[in-house]
Amino acid sequence: MKILVCITHVPDTTSKIAFTDDNTKFDTNGVQYIIGPYDDYALARAVEIKEQQGGSVTLLNVGTAETEPTIRKGLAIGADDAIRINAEPTDSFFVAEQIAAIVKEGNYDLVLMGRESIDYNGGQVHGMVGEMVGLPSISPVMQLDIEGDTAKLAREIEGGKESLEVKLPLIAGCQEPIAEWKIPNMRGIMTARKKPLEVREPSSSNSKTSTFKYELPPPKGEVKMIDPEQVEELVRALKSDIKVL
Amino acid sequence: MSILVFVENAEGAIKKTSLEAVSYAAALAENLGESEVVALSIGTEVSEGTLASLGKQGATKVLNVAKEELNQGVTQAYASVIAQAIESTNAQHIVLAKSSLGDPVAARVAIKVNAALASNVVDLPDLSDGFKVKRSIYTGKAFAWMTLNSDRKIIAIKKNAIEVKESGNDAPVEAFDASIDEADFSAKITHTDKAEGDVLLPEADIVVSGGRGMKGPENWGMLEDLAKTLGAATGCSKPVSDMNWRPHHEHVGQTGVKVSPTLYIAVGISGAIQHLAGVNSSKYIVVINQDPEAPFFKAADYGIVGDAFEIVPKLTEAIKAS
Numbered sequence: 001m002k003i004l005v006c007i008t009h010v011p012d013t014t015s016k017i018a019f020t021d022d023n024t025k026f027d028t029n030g031v032q033y034i035i036g037p038y039d040d041y042a043l044a045r046a047v048e049i050k051e052q053q054g055g056s057v058t059l060l061n062v063g064t065a066e067t068e069p070t071i072r073k074g075l076a077i078g079a080d081d082a083i084r085i086n087a088e089p090t091d092s093f094f095v096a097e098q099i100a101a102i103v104k105e106g107n108y109d110l111v112l113m114g115r116e117s118i119d120y121n122g123g124q125v126h127g128m129v130g131e132m133v134g135l136p137s138i139s140p141v142m143q144l145d146i147e148g149d150t151a152k153l154a155r156e157i158e159g160g161k162e163s164l165e166v167k168l169p170l171i172a173g174c175q176e177p178i179a180e181w182k183i184p185n186m187r188g189i190m191t192a193r194k195k196p197l198e199v200r201e202p203s204s205s206n207s208k209t210s211t212f213k214y215e216l217p218p219p220k221g222e223v224k225m226i227d228p229e230q231v232e233e234l235v236r237a238l239k240s241d242i243k244v245l
Numbered sequence: 246m247s248i249l250v251f252v253e254n255a256e257g258a259i260k261k262t263s264l265e266a267v268s269y270a271a272a273l274a275e276n277l278g279e280s281e282v283v284a285l286s287i288g289t290e291v292s293e294g295t296l297a298s299l300g301k302q303g304a305t306k307v308l309n310v311a312k313e314e315l316n317q318g319v320t321q322a323y324a325s326v327i328a329q330a331i332e333s334t335n336a337q338h339i340v341l342a343k344s345s346l347g348d349p350v351a352a353r354v355a356i357k358v359n360a361a362l363a364s365n366v367v368d369l370p371d372l373s374d375g376f377k378v379k380r381s382i383y384t385g386k387a388f389a390w391m392t393l394n395s396d397r398k399i400i401a402i403k404k405n406a407i408e409v410k411e412s413g414n415d416a417p418v419e420a421f422d423a424s425i426d427e428a429d430f431s432a433k434i435t436h437t438d439k440a441e442g443d444v445l446l447p448e449a450d451i452v453v454s455g456g457r458g459m460k461g462p463e464n465w466g467m468l469e470d471l472a473k474t475l476g477a478a479t480g481c482s483k484p485v486s487d488m489n490w491r492p493h494h495e496h497v498g499q500t501g502v503k504v505s506p507t508l509y510i511a512v513g514i515s516g517a518i519q520h521l522a523g524v525n526s527s528k529y530i531v532v533i534n535q536d537p538e539a540p541f542f543k544a545a546d547y548g549i550v551g552d553a554f555e556i557v558p559k560l561t562e563a564i565k566a567s
Contacts, residue, residue, distance in 0.1 A: 013522065017386040093361075116348075118384055123343070123348035130353060131352070136431045137353070138320070156345055165433045166432040207394070208360070208394055208395045209392065211389045211392075223545045225547075227549075228549050234531065234563075235563045236567075
């Protein structure tokens with residue numbers, strides 16, 4: 001089983017979100033970067049499938065040299081090698097084109113990634129890559145088992161789940177509970193340093209969108225505390241003050 | 246030229262998120278000076294009368310691809326049908342709701358018709374200089390303004406961000422005969438498990454959610470009573486779904502379902518930042534927690550410090566009595 005796992009390099013989920021340069025740039029001050037949580041699930045499942053069936057797991061990231069610690073963490077978790085496309089990701093279309101170029105030449109059985117990145121929340125890249133390379137793409141995948149040349153999956157739908165079968169090769173956008181997150185152990189961290197990390201220049205420079213400004217939501221007002229003996233006061237407020245009942 | 250809007254259905258009705266999409270498309274048409282808003286429905290599960298009623302949200306025509314093999318939302322087949330409808334109507338603007346079907350379908354359509362795609366859009370575009378949209382990013386913690394640089398543009402709107410228009414008259418419904426390619430059905434849907442009769446969490450106007458403070462799955466009855474009284478959906482925090490007290494599809498948070506209801510009631514949830522990320526688009530938040538230091542109170546509009554097992558039944562009764 002030859003598996004490609006595409007990972008994003010995103011601010012930690014607890015990061016304070018702020019912008020600089022007149023709200024045109026993300027403020028990286030004090031921000032820790034991690035593998036996108038959904039991508040982490042994809043990687044964990046890829047490593048499990050490799051352990052069960054043999055094969056290899058290649059990581060792919062579109063990013064500048066700053067993303068290499070994140071890629072090394074992915075290698076420590078169990079990927080065998082990695083490719084970094086040396087470019088600042090500009091939009092989903094650009095990232096999808098880079099991934100599609102690698103998928104086309106790599107002959108992968110499975111291409112896994114998170115259902116979306118937790119910074120831009122687009123949820124578009126897996127579908128775009130699928131269309132670009134002419135492969136089925138399924139998302140958001142919460143269960144994935146491989147039986148011979150067939151993938152058996154479950155994807156989340158609003159208020160439930162849908163089970164599917166599809167022949168490999170396949171592209172999947174993953175989410176929990178597809179696997180338990182894996183935490184790199186000391187041996188993994190040591191071996192990750194020596195695993196191959198190939199740096200390539202982007203195959204194209206096409207974007208269809210450009211982000212030019214950011215905004216924060218308006219600050220939240222003070223919480224109004226209600227006496228636990230007076231729940232009727234809450235009902236009155238919901239009915240009369242904010243009219244939600 | 247027309248604006249095409251893809252509508253999803255469930256249980257024989259058009260989804261609320263798609264009614265929002267049609268309302269958005271109608272307002273967009275007005276701003277662009279377009280006269281045609283064409284709604285596209287796929288499958289046979291919605292009656293012609295229901296489809297015609299999309300006129301109330303501003304559709305001027307409804308195209309109906311009434312093929313039974315399309316009753317299940319197969320991503321590739323839907324993308325193919327939508328692309329054919331775009332070409333047939335010469336639509337330059339395509340609107341749909343961001344959803345578990347909308348996301349992968351929109352992405353494939355964008356490549357098929359060479360369109361720029363903006364997802365999680367929360368408002369009508371600024372047309373003063375180009376086509377700029379405001380979209381939610383960082384799981385609702387910020388917004389980005391983005392320019393769409395292709396002639397064709399696809400806009401996937403965030404749930405509950407757009408008000409549903411309720412006026413106007415029925416729209417004519419026409420059959421649309423899209424060609425179906427067997428290759429688009431390479432992914433076979435073998436089974437669907439759906440919570441029946443419940444309010445769907447991602448689309449709910451009111452959500453009642455429970456956390457570890459509920460102490461066990463056997464105590465969820467009182468939250469369900471409150472939810473039923475309010476016509477609300479039930480949700481839960483990540484530890485609750487991890488412990489299998491509640492199904493995964495009820496997990497609200499950064500890596501679970503993101504909700505944006507009018508009212509979110511959190512019971513026994515401390516308010517970890519990852520949970521807040523899933524609910525911070527809610528219009529109003531009520532927090533009930535025994536711990537006065539629970540961080541969730543900082544994000545709440547109304548808070549009650551106390552024992553959920555006493556407060557929740559009292560609240561349910563008070564709502565019934567009001």
